[in-house]
Amino acid sequence: MDAVRQINIDKRSATLQGVGGAAGGRPYDFLTDVLRMLGTTLTYRRNEEVFGEGEPSDYVYLVVTGSIRTYKLLADGRRQIAAFCLPGDIFGLDAGETHAFTAEAVERSRLVVTKRSTVLALARRDGAFAGELWQIAAAELERAQAQLLLLGRKNAQERVATFLLEMAERTASSDMIRLPMSRQDIADYLGLTIETVSRTISHLEHDATIALPKSRQIELRDKRALAQLNA
Amino acid sequence: MDAVRQINIDKRSATLQGVGGAAGGRPYDFLTDVLRMLGTTLTYRRNEEVFGEGEPSDYVYLVVTGSIRTYKLLADGRRQIAAFCLPGDIFGLDAGETHAFTAEAVERSRLVVTKRSTVLALARRDGAFAGELWQIAAAELERAQAQLLLLGRKNAQERVATFLLEMAERTASSDMIRLPMSRQDIADYLGLTIETVSRTISHLEHDATIALPKSRQIELRDKRALAQLNA
DNA sequence: CGGGATATTGATTGATTTCAATGTGAGTGG
DNA sequence: CCACTCACATTGAAATCAATCAATATCCCG
Structure with missing residues (x-):
């Protein structure tokens, strides 16, 4: 000691x-x-x-x-x-x-x-x-x-948006984020199923709110829209 | 000072x-x-x-x-x-x-x-x-x-059971608990709606798992059953 | 170039929410 | 003392969001 x-x-x-x-x-x-x-x-x-x-x-x-x-x-x-x-x-x-x-x-x-x-x-x-x-x-x-608050009161879209913004903030690579965890991990963090997480991410992609060059690499294209969903 | x-x-x-x-x-x-x-x-x-x-x-x-x-x-x-x-x-x-x-x-x-x-x-x-x-x-x-864990992964019955056991434990009047809060408060604590809380409590009453002499006074009649639901 | 894990997408189900009455009980004033 | 009222709680029916069930699709990794 x-x-x-x-x-x-x-x-x-x-x-x-x-x-x-x-x-x-x-x-x-x-x-x-x-x-x-x-x-x-x-x-x-x-x-x-x-x-x-x-x-x-x-x-x-x-x-x-x-x-x-x-x-x-x-x-x-x-x-x-x-x-x-x-x-x-x-x-x-x-x-x-x-x-x-x-x-x-x-x-x-x-x-x-x-x-x-x-x-x-x-x-x-x-x-x-x-x-x-x-x-x-x-x-x-x-x-x-x-x-x-997220688990008790937010819907699937809001949960995913909050998660993406949180990850962006924490990794400080602001716009392009690398997700080290699987969809199952994300689902178990957000209180959803893997399918709902996947669908919600796909939906955000169709919206052009995000882009996903690879499934574990996400570009935030419209943070404003995500922030809107965040609360 | x-x-x-x-x-x-x-x-x-x-x-x-x-x-x-x-x-x-x-x-x-x-x-x-x-x-x-x-x-x-x-x-x-x-x-x-x-x-x-x-x-x-x-x-x-x-x-x-x-x-x-x-x-x-x-x-x-x-x-x-x-x-x-x-x-x-x-x-x-x-x-x-x-x-x-x-x-x-x-x-x-x-x-x-x-x-x-x-x-x-x-x-x-x-x-x-x-x-x-x-x-x-x-x-x-x-x-x-x-x-x-409760908000992310438990269903309505499990949430209510957990809540009742928690209240019983904290108030130490083990079997007859007084609920100072409204159903709306309970709902907002458990991430449910007031109707779901009410229905779930009614269901437990029909099961004879609990009795409710008054809406804010609940007797735990079958703690074993509640504990089963708890996890 | 497989091959197994991971992820996406589709169809359907189901638990909970939402919408809508109805019931109950405590406090108040006639 | 009882009717009234308002907040709170319960119950029912319908709608909805997410879960489940079921195929593919894609991506690493060897």
């Missing part, structure tokens, strides 16, 4: 009294730095499980490359994907002793892994850093709440 | 390294104590707004009596209720500077209100307390994720 001591605690950027809803940039730079410095890089194959629901939450993960899906299952196999984690995202930092969901690699992914206890030890010594853990959980909560 | 100093910081019960998924009891006793000691009690009338989405998050709330709904709206008025807050629950503790949702009193409610800045000041001086804020956000996140 001496490695912890070597981190310059004052070099953090987010603090407890800090912004939170900051305009640009990821507000968790300090934790990200910690993970990068102390963590071990692991590679996961496509569809490989990172951890399962109910397993002890011993590690915290930072996505370096690739993408991760987190999900819950019903007894009969119905699946709801809670989030896709993209490069720069942190996941697995549950407050409880066990993970509340399963995490799997969507595609071959490189993750930086650090012991949760290390992060907690650091947080115990630094209130501002502890505040960053809170900010992370709160940001995820806000995302989840937006997803509740 | 001197009042902060008077709190015995060592009298807390939840700490950063603390349990989280603890069996019984609410794990946020310290924050609850803080709010009770420092807060002002306010009463809200039925349907009165506590705060609106986008307003500055200046205060933190503890429900003493009554119940609160938190929700988001779409532009055309579709509403998704994210949570019902019951006595003992804390809400409004957003990490960001503005609230991500609206909060309203479902019925006449008494709340203890404390300045957010007070809570943050305390957290800055005490890492374990800061950890408690994290635990609260993480617990809410976990609840939201369970709700994602």
